[in-house]
Amino acid sequence: MAMGMPPTAYDRAITIFSPEGKLYQVEYAFEAVKKGWTSLGIRTKDAVILAAEKRRVVPLLDLDSVMKINVIDEHIGVTFAGMGSDGRILVDYARLVAARHRLIYGEPATVEYVVRAVSDVKQAYTQHGGVRPFGVALIFGGIDNGKTRLFRTEPGGQYFSYYAIAIGIGGEAAESLLEKEYKYEMDFDSALELAVKALLKSRLATSNEPKEQVLGEFHKLVEIGYIKAEKPVFTIMKPEELKEIVDRVKGKLD
Numbered sequence: 030m031a032m033g034m035p036p037t038a039y040d041r042a043i044t045i046f047s048p049e050g051k052l053y054q055v056e057y058a059f060e061a062v063k064k065g066w067t068s069l070g071i072r073t074k075d076a077v078i079l080a081a082e083k084r085r086v087v088p089l090l091d092l093d094s095v096m097k098i099n100v101i102d103e104h105i106g107v108t109f110a111g112m113g114s115d116g117r118i119l120v121d122y123a124r125l126v127a128a129r130h131r132l133i134y135g136e137p138a139t140v141e142y143v144v145r146a147v148s149d150v151k152q153a154y155t156q157h158g159g160v161r162p163f164g165v166a167l168i169f170g171g172i173d174n175g176k177t178r179l180f181r182t183e184p185g186g187q188y189f190s191y192y193a194i195a196i197g198i199g200g201e202a203a204e205s206l207l208e209k210e211y212k213y214e215m216d217f218d219s220a221l222e223l224a225v226k227a228l229l230k231s232r233l234a235t236s237n238e239p240k241e242q243v244l245g246e247f248h249k250l251v252e253i254g255y256i257k258a259e260k261p262v263f264t265i266m267k268p269e270e271l272k273e274i275v276d277r278v279k280g281k282l283d
Contacts, residue, residue, distance in 0.1 A: 061164030112166030152186025199231025
């Protein structure tokens, strides 16, 4: 009689379900996201803010060469957590989807249209042999016809709309703060400060770095992009603008 498949064999191919109905390689991809640098998104009635941290994994790393916030189209931005190479490929794909839509239909794609296209690719990579799931989650933010939109795509191909969401190694700590202090009616400056405060809190909760060191250089360790309903052009903040916000937030930390 043929021997049954040992429990450890259910993760040898993406197409094999475990007896519990799980795809282990997809779960491994979720773990890759949890170990990525923290990223978050905040959606208010008037604006969407995307923010992400950077970590100097080696002393000589040039952090200016690391981009965690990317523009997809003039009205859409994205950040991610997980495997950076996977994120780069999906960011390029999202840009291609948005550009094709403009070329064919003569109008910008909606945020959800781009998100769904990326999620479809992610889902396809959970059901074919010889491939692996994308080990990255992306947060898309943008404006559709004056309405703010914020989505997260998961490694398995699912996507959801959010008011605020955090992912990555400090995702739980950041999301805990967001749940306490987020308000849909908050103004743009308050939302910016909340984004930086959430990243700071999560960094301090998940890093062994001295607090004084983190606070002293955090403006170099964070990226922020935003878009406002009144002017729907996604903008990445300049270093001097980031320093001003970080300095304000540091004075308000508990």
